[in-house]
Amino acid sequence: MSGTLRFLLASWKVNLASALEYRLSFFLLAGMMFVNNTIWLFFWYLFFARFPVVSGWEIGDVMLLWAVSAGGFGWASVLFGNFPRIATIVSSGQLDVYLSQPKPVLLNMLTSRMSVTGAGDFAFGLIVFLWAGDLTPRGCLLFACALLLAGVLFIGVMAIAGSLAFWIGNAEGIASQVFGGFISLTIYPTGIFRGAAKVILFTVVPAGFIGYMPIGLMREFDPGFAAAAFCAAAIFSACGALLFRVGLARYASGNAMTMRN
């Protein structure tokens, strides 16, 4: 266990060093993602200036929704940067290097890349929380829990979508659709969804758990919701890991030239 922890720390250090190799590119990419998120939030600001309350959601809640979604996605992308690329890595036969090393394959593969734009997302999430969040110790702790659950849900969902590549070969398109769709659904207030759409958001595509965090976890702590969100994160990440493990027996490798960067 301590060996795996030391390996993870070394891997993150190497990723950071690799990302910082091009300092200007690092700051530009991270900065541009920050600006991109800010523009989205500005549109919401204009919307709420005209309709101050929508299904019980106010501008402060939407800001926290963005803080949780971008922040959760950000830390997951920084520490486990390959999670959106699982399908590509599997279908193009790039798992060989990870399979030849004595570390858990999924963990090794996920941690071998750091997303620079993810750093921008994470910084954006923190700054928005500092601006609109509850800065008491309790508020900070709940925000940290929300970030953790959001990040684990992102990784779990993409591990499931990406592992499909073991069965259907070129799953890059599907994984990309799931990725884009899932992110989009996490940045809209869950209050606007009704009926079957809401059921789907809290079961098949668990974006609703991320979207409802500002209300159910941070504004009015609901133990039932917190437990459900925790279980969803655990179930989706466990299913992703299991599916990936089972899928490894079907891995077909490939002959593409690959470099680690």
Add this chain to the structure above:
Amino acid sequence: MKLALEARALGKTFRVKEKRAGVRGSLRSLFAPEWKEKTAVDRIDLSVATGETVALLGPNGAGKSTTIKMLTGILHPTAGEATVAGLTPWRERTKLAYRIGTVFGQKSQLWYHLPPVDTFELISRVYELDRRDYAKRRDRLVERFELGPYLHTPVRKLSLGERMRCEIAASFLHRPQILFLDEPTIGLDVVVKERIREIIRERNREEETTVFLTSHDAGDVEELCSRAIVIHHGGVLVDRPVALLRRELLSSKTVTVTLADSEDPATAAEWFGRRAWAPLPEGVELAAIEGKRVRLSVDLALTDMNQLLASLTQAARIADLTVEDPTLEDTIKHIYGMEKTKGGVSP
């Protein structure tokens, strides 16, 4: 004899979708796909002793890389069993990874934007090496592989030869019992190839590292390996010591004759047309003529070498004459030819 690895009836088949050409073929494939079982490795038997250096040879698509990937736990076989360093690769992959090293010529384990020393550090964590032991080992390998001048240079700025030396050094960091190399010298120049072979030989000699490699380069096999296993269409065609393979399977020699300047007319082609035997003796074939140099392929089963040389020296003034064994590439070509004509070669 202690075995480093053993495979019994090891096989791998892939299910491949077959599509006819054009848009119509694509549409047909969409609604009624046709699948075909492709045998990549056809139930091969292998055994390699500890400390042995073995080459797995064959043309593209023969199943070399698939075999190596099954033996390293990367691919799961569809048939058969294998034991590598006492473990079943695909069932005990993690344990096995501590005992083996892998070098894939086309798949780098070095971080592209970072210097090799950073990857070495990460690899030491991957294999959970003792810090002091790692530092000593790294320094030793840096010295032997002559990596000092570019240890701190980003990999993207290294030449292919420098990168491959770093790749191989990285694979030796955890003292593997068995080293698997898949096309380790692909794309390298002669000098770098020779250096890499020398280093691998040295590790084999000093640490009794078993070496199992695939290569298209006959030089890798001739200079590194004591035994060669030739596979074709997924099955083992020949399993022989390298020296025997050349001597036994090919009873031919290459005789190169350079005519003396005094010979007239100047070119060997004209000389052969005017004065040499017509036709050539049985078992002798004219392989090539370049200027005054003539290369003959001689089948010793049909021609006596002494008689041939005597006839040659009587027929013309000779400036130089060499008799050589055929290259391993020629030998392998010959084996494939035998399989085509006879429907198989028994080892």
